Amino acid sequence: MKVTISDVAKLAGVSTATVSHTINNTRYVSSETKDKVFAAIAQLGYTPDASARSFRTGKKKTIGFIVPDISNKFFATMIESVETYLSGKGYHLIVANTKEDIVREETNIRLLTAGLVDGLLLASTMDNFQQLDALIPPGFPVVLVDRVFDVKKYASVCVSNFQPIYRSVCRLVGKGDRRIGIIGGLPRLSTTKERISAYQQAIVDCGLPPEETFIRYGDSMENSACGCLDDLMEQGCDAVIVTNGLMASEAITYLHRRGVHLSKDIDLVSFVDYESDFYELYANQIDSIIQPVDALGSAAGEEILKRVENPDTPIFEKVLTSTYKPYDQPRSWNHSDR
Amino acid sequence: MKVTISDVAKLAGVSTATVSHTINNTRYVSSETKDKVFAAIAQLGYTPDASARSFRTGKKKTIGFIVPDISNKFFATMIESVETYLSGKGYHLIVANTKEDIVREETNIRLLTAGLVDGLLLASTMDNFQQLDALIPPGFPVVLVDRVFDVKKYASVCVSNFQPIYRSVCRLVGKGDRRIGIIGGLPRLSTTKERISAYQQAIVDCGLPPEETFIRYGDSMENSACGCLDDLMEQGCDAVIVTNGLMASEAITYLHRRGVHLSKDIDLVSFVDYESDFYELYANQIDSIIQPVDALGSAAGEEILKRVENPDTPIFEKVLTSTYKPYDQPRSWNHSDR
DNA sequence: GTGAAAGCGCTAACAC
């Protein structure tokens, strides 16, 4: 049978209040009493019931994290770092995976916010902010991660998308490339939009003719990059920018199989997932944009806990910067590049 | 303010019992009453509080899954498939990541079983069964996943490890290789032990001299394979078996960088993570052992729910089989190979 | 066909 706090109290010869306070260090208890309580706990093998506790306090000590694709190393690594951060603070993490499916996301938001978690980290696959907003109970702590919205109602933690893509284009142009294509993720995502618009602006700024057909969109998941790549190569692109690590691996694999040589036959720039094997293998043949995944994760953890513990924390966007790693540092100026 | 079941009852002009039964379809309610209740629910925007509910019923509708390494695609994919299975049955999944750390595993087992989840899926990094067993509350539903123990106290879902490794050795020998090395994962894991012993037995059966130094162990995580590989190559191995997909990617990358050609300079056999890019890229140069990850995941989900819903379900081991994919099908017999 | 009411195990006033 389940052993409860009153069993402990009875055996220790004290009240349940004392047992509770002893366990939680929440008011003074004399050391003799403490000893008795702990002895009773040990003897009975008592473990406080987490659901009774969270029911009573309203605190679950759990954060939900809704990710679009757990098998994408970018998110897997982030989950890892969020979890490490949270568990250091005594919190748990519930992960839900939407596979970039809006309906799955809706379901999960509803379920998680209905008393399962204290706060929500959300890398949303939605594009309609109203739709999202309607699902969040008023006042519920939410931090958007990686993907944001125009309406700045929720705090967010993300990575600057504009600068590295802009720079990519400039470098490619400087290298002599004139037909520069780009493969984006799902068009509805803020990350995709930002990256594409950085590309467009850079193309114009560099004096190249804008070609709508050089912009191709994948689905941000596996097995969507090759078609785009085919398409761009058919159009005679001499350089391609890939805006997501998963699609980049695919692109590299595909080019390799087709016997296309990186940086000789075609220039590639890509977001890469740090420490992934592909990064190691091709780091010297492509420009890499390395996102600070671990930092993103802990920042996300930090922000959501702030808001769980103090709901009045002001809204703001935290923007981290990626590292741009040119594959072949050109003769450099005397001063730093960044 | 929070809207509760009695607010709904009041507005609908019925009792809380009726509201509860209406929501849960748990006894007959006339359709007029139902209508009133649903109208009130809609009007107030009522959502039943999950923690009150699970406190009351003792059911959390949540399963915990403790994995050793979430950034390993094998486990990431499995999480995905477990979650898909569970959410179809109205259950949630809490994932905890141990990074192959026994202490983190202990902490997580304790936390999850203390009222957070109804059942536990466990891909344990422990080797001492007693230590594990002591952490599980008596009667708590547990299913071991991928990694098992000699003592068959808990149900398990895993993949046959012996046969594919044994076959690997035989094929390599048939190809003419005589110095066959193997890189295992953490030595304490059942998967590693089974694979190594399959290797040893096959070596002996094929009449090769057993060489202890041809057996090397990584840590089942990233960045541990290269050292082992170096070592084996220094010893003049002409073939290497890698027993885990993550380490295989590394091995391939590393060989590539060192300019060693697969299947020419060295033969490689490896567990690969299906659909990973490396698989695509090198499938035609190495023998691959493909584990049925999705099937593992749904089997794990199925088994744990069975046990959550009926604690008396008999213990048994479910063993799935991997697909062995020779890289270069030799002229084959008329009948099937398997 | 529906209501009243007793708790589930715990925490936290409030009281002494």
Added chain:
DNA sequence: GTGTTAGCGCTTTCAC
């Protein structure tokens, strides 16, 4: 320094 006790929101017996 410790005890008493009122609920948290829900489900579910028992009663009508």
